[in-house]
Amino acid sequence: MTEQQLSTVEAELYDRQIRLWGIKSQERLRAANILLIGVRGLGSEIAKNIMLSGINSLVILDDGEVTEEEPQTNFLINQDSIGMKIADAVLVKAQALNPLVKVSADTSDLATKDPKFFEGFTMIIATRIKTDLLMKIDKVCRANNVKLIFGDVFGSFGYSVSDFQEHDYYEDQLRLVSKKRVLDATETKPEKETVNVKGQIVYPELNKVLILPNTKQSVDHIKKVKRRNEYFFLMLILLEFRNRQNRNPDIEHKEKDIALLQDIKIAVLDLYGFDHNKLNDVLFELVFGEVVPVCAVLGGVIAQEVIKAVSQKEVPINNVFLFDPVTFCGKEETVA
């Protein structure tokens, strides 16, 4: 993919962000071709933010249909599109966010996709998928140098998990420098200088990060870290729930679903030898639906990681981000 120089129109439109991340980053963004899997509450927030950032193209893949509820919580879907395929329904509003980005819809079932489909992208963003499919995609991504980020919102809780493989990045750091020559005798303040520092992060593959019960995989490398964030396990419990039920927890079956989550909690925490009291069951009350402002927070975090991955500017999250549904803090957790 060639990085073409920006036009005057683009320079004007993206002015406020070019002043933050520089023109080189903007040129890299504008060469990026992105696949977004899932465009519900969280997906629509991610789509908005990366469309606005000025990538080259976005493919939105979702095989679901618009229900009556969807337009109420998804600003890319109008009420007159009930019954349509969701990916088709979001196209018009997604395109309106930025006419310079090529955006298209794919309504096919992700499970039926040929591995070749994934190879052509710069980066893939996956939401609402089961872990077996995620691991398959990660493998293809690794073989083809495609970066991957995975994330979800469950109620007030949310997370992201990145696999940027061997990721090189540049970071601007402020350093104090001593003045070389005295221009002004009255000036005593040390001068600051911005230096461009290069760094690298090597990411583990996702099957070393997301290990669920009954997979016979060793978790020793994850157990090594003493004070593991409890929300890491909440994430695993919810992923196991989705794997088993082929859906997210649903308010219609609240009691039944909470009971299942409690069962899964025992299996997950036993696997990791994590104290059961440190993960309060009250949290399970907070995982239903997709709370829109939480989607906004996670959609911001994930889109920012996409921008970092593509532009190679600034330090990305290594490798898990966990949003606390009680304090609203967001913390990086390095796993594996």
Added chain:
Amino acid sequence: MAAVAHSVPYSIDARARDLIPKSKVLLVGAGGIGCEVLKNLALSGFRDIEIIDLDTIDVSNLNRQFLFRKEHVGKPKAVVARESILAHNPNVKIKAYHDSILSSDYGLNFFKRFNLVLNALDNRTARNHVNRMCLAADIPLIESGTSGYSGQVELIKKGATQCYECQPKPPQKTFPGCTIRNTPSEPVHCIVWSKHLFNQLFGEDDPDQDVSPDAEDPEAKINGENSVTESGNIKRLSTKQWTQDIEYDPEKLFNKFFSEDINYLLSMENLWKTRTPPKPLSWKDAAALVGDKTKKDENSVRVRDMEVWSIAKCAQVFADSVTTLKKEHANKDFLVWDKDDQPAMDFVAACANIRAYIFSIAQKSKFEIKSIAGNIIPAIATANAMIAGLVVLYAFRLLVEDYEKCPSIYLRQKSVHSKFILAADKQLTKANPVCYVCSPKPFVNVFVNVDKMTVKEFESEVLKNHLNMVAPDVVLDGKGVMVISSEEGETEVNNDKALSQLSIVDGSILKCDDFLQNYELTVAVNQYVPVEKDDPLFKVVANPEELKAKETQNGKENGATSSKDAESDEDDLMVVDEVAEDPQEGSSSKRRKLNNDSDDEDIVEVPL
């Protein structure tokens, strides 16, 4: 209606779920954060929202203010934001005001109608005002801001937290006049000088923006005598008059400002004992400084805006922009400098770099100069989205008065060392007991020269600009004399009198009352005479002890954060360094503000 129930989220406080559809929310600002907050409110089941913004839409907003599109450029933000949400969901009741929140139309009774007020503002004046209105109306306020990758959300609730004005904010950065006129040492000094030059040639006359060498510079004096024999500044007819007499001849202008004036500066020998002396540059010599001659694509953004121009190119751009601006000026009394007006921006970029070259200061690209000259704060969609998400999550909690669960949250740029990307304080920050806004009996000391400062200056500089009153009434305590009235025609006769002429002297007490803000402030007057030429014209201090101990503030609960105030999201005043001794100083007429433009600009503090 069943449909409404769908949109109120599960997984939040059950009492809040009931209250959301019944609550009335005021959103102040429809910019980067405002658009995001409005969407979050509407999609979370809020059904009664009012939004106010005085701004119109600009192309550079479209990278983040997602409710707006290209065809909306020039239209009022509040109105388009409302239409955009209604097109998605006509069941929400939204009232839009294309207006300033500072207007007296939005008094106490207006604010009292709301359950919550959410600020999504870009300037300190409006933030201060809404702070006072919410304190007076006793309505919880969520304050928010972003700057680049960083941001902040903060609850302000009377009796529970500090207010927006509890901690003094660093003032706008100013530069000593002689640094700008005589001894620039940083690119920003040359940029400020160039903006002043623009105003001298094309703008409204402002004696504080003189660009000629300043012979009164105390550093230039030898044993108290001027080293240059002429008295005062170089005698010229007004710069503008002279410029018109020579018909804006670019070569003559160039030689005047970049050669003759520099030669004059060189004659002030004391200035150059410890500094690198400037090198005068004539029009003819400049043409020879062509730099890298390789052929470049002049249409590329990189070449035109991102690279540092050669001095020959600067000279050419100077001449071209002067010619264009001369034509524009012919039809108007004066031009107003605007970073988005190409010839005006070209003129400043060219002049700043020529002056930088003369003083051996690093030259900058037009792109960089625009950032500094236009005080542009970078802004991105993702940071705004995160902050706006947190604002509405806190809004849910405030409906059920869960104030304790709403400590300030900071969004920090990820670095190798930080694990917290969103970090909350451990607890609410308590109010400053001597805050001149939210304490029970607001009180400040004002240090001012009562024989020099006029009543009008006191009103505009001290009470309005510094203490953020909108329409003060002032009574001299003990005598019951009305000194300033917010009613027209009552006290104008006092305007040009010095304070002492109205018996306002050292030790006087003034009762200042802003009816709109429902705010009464007691001001103790202290006589103070600026000594050094760069001393502030006046000082405002809640507690005189503050004059000494300034550094001890700013401690935060978890030590996690460095900056107190976050930042605006729009085209704002530039970020400034920590200010030397007097965070409360007023703007002295002898200091050069980086920007003394209008109110769409803002003072912003950013972590250093």
